[in-house]
Amino acid sequence: MNTGKQKIIALRGYVRMAAQGKNPGAMYARALELAERPEDKKLVLSSLADADPLPALRLLEPYLGSEQLKSEAALAMVHLADRLREQDQTRARAVLRTVMAAAPEARIRRQAQEVINQTEALDAHILQWVGAGPYQEKDKDAHALFDIVFPPETPSAGEVKWVKLTKGLGAWDVNLLEALGGGDHVVGYVRTRVWSPTAGAARLELGSDDGIKAWLNGTVVHANNAERGLAARQDLAKVTLQEGWNDLLLKITNQGAGWGFSCRIRQPDGDALEGLRYEAR
Numbered sequence: 001m002n003t004g005k006q007k008i009i010a011l012r013g014y015v016r017m018a019a020q021g022k023n024p025g026a027m028y029a030r031a032l033e034l035a036e037r038p039e040d041k042k043l044v045l046s047s048l049a050d051a052d053p054l055p056a057l058r059l060l061e062p063y064l065g066s067e068q069l070k071s072e073a074a075l076a077m078v079h080l081a082d083r084l085r086e087q088d089q090t091r092a093r094a095v096l097r098t099v100m101a102a103a104p105e106a107r108i109r110r111q112a113q114e115v116i117n118q119t120e121a122l123d124a125h126i127l128q129w130v131g132a133g134p135y136q137e138k139d140k141d142a143h144a145l146f147d148i149v150f151p152p153e154t155p156s157a158g159e160v161k162w163v164k165l166t167k168g169l170g171a172w173d174v175n176l177l178e179a180l181g182g183g184d185h186v187v188g189y190v191r192t193r194v195w196s197p198t199a200g201a202a203r204l205e206l207g208s209d210d211g212i213k214a215w216l217n218g219t220v221v222h223a224n225n226a227e228r229g230l231a232a233r234q235d236l237a238k239v240t241l242q243e244g245w246n247d248l249l250l251k252i253t254n255q256g257a258g259w260g261f262s263c264r265i266r267q268p269d270g271d272a273l274e275g276l277r278y279e280a281r
Helices: 003-020 024-034 038-050 053-065 070-084 089-102 106-119 176-180
Strands: 130-135 186-196 200-209 212-216 219-224 235-241 244-254 260-266 277-279
Touching: 024 038, 024 053, 038 053, 038 070, 053 070, 053 089, 070 089, 070 106, 089 106, 130 176, 176 186, 176 244, 176 260, 200 212, 200 219, 200 244, 212 235, 219 235, 244 260
Parallel strands: none
Antiparallel strands: 130 186, 186 244, 186 277, 200 235, 200 260, 212 219, 212 244
């Protein structure tokens, strides 16, 4: 075996030992010093994705400036930020923004953006709503009610009594049992107005217990006749906002037990969309 191959095998063994060592940061730093070829450095940089996040990030950040190595460094930093976000969201977001500015490949930028979206999963939800309901029909369960047109869905629904929701408002969700009352096999409606400074593509992010249907400016933009518990960002729908005011209407069914929803509007890639205002009417 020639000397070059022996060095490569030794380096790979050293990297594996670093992952289990008492001071892995120092060992990884030494491995980067020992790595002579770009492909060997790539091996070390990729391995840092499984290391302790803060020391590993300090080792990786300088390599974002290397044309040969920035992809491996950026991808490892995305994985580290994903692990770090449970402990330090501010630091994790800063790392991901740095990666997005430096990463040469769209796939890495998309991965970084999705981790940002997960980190901000409970941010900026709409809590300004008026509501109507609950509605029900004899011998109809929630799945059947999903497709029945109740007065709030009709343009001339002047007889609907809309009330501003002041109960059941959480940090990111709305509990409709508290806001509207009701029970099993019912539906409720909520609506709001969204002011956008510009026209353009956006993304509606919805969660619901149980099914949910959404209209934007009178057009159905999403429908999911589901039976599930509520979580943020369960459904994503592409929408187009017009400049100025936009009317948003949601229909939420309740099969039984909990009943609620969440809703926010983001950029098409899930990043924050600045400048929106909401009016409950």
